[in-house]
Amino acid sequence: MPGGKHVLGQGKNRIFGTAKVGDRGQIVIPQEARRFYGISPGDxxxxxxxxxxxxxxxxxxxxxxxxxxxxxxxxxxx
Incomplete structure (x- = not known):
């Protein structure tokens, strides 16, 4: 995977990584998770x-x- 990131757990449950909470309380969902679940901007x-x-x-x-x-x-x- 790019940047040395790994998706852990290839069964029913998966771990896509971590997300830090920004100053405005926002998080960024890891790209691999967005792709896997089909999450797009505005969803x-x-x-x-x-x-x-x-x-x-x-x-x-x-x-x-x-x-x-x-x-x-x-x-x-x-």
Whole structure:
């Protein structure tokens, strides 16, 4: 990989590197991760977290699909 960067974990879970928080609270997602997940400038990402586990960055559609699945099942119960 360019610049001696490595993608760790080639299975289901991957580590793409680290990101420093800038003065304005912004981070840069590593290029390899942006390419792998098809993240482009202007895309919206969802930030989730809890005290014990930390942060998760994902696409909002992930939760929309989950909500549709849960709510769809709930509709059939009534």
């Amino acid at each position: 919206t990402l969802l930030i989730l977290g809890n005290e014990a586990s930390g942060l998760v960055v994902t696409r909002p559609e992930i939760l929309n699909d989950l909500a549709d699945e849960i709510l769809g099942k709930e509709e059939h119960k009534t």
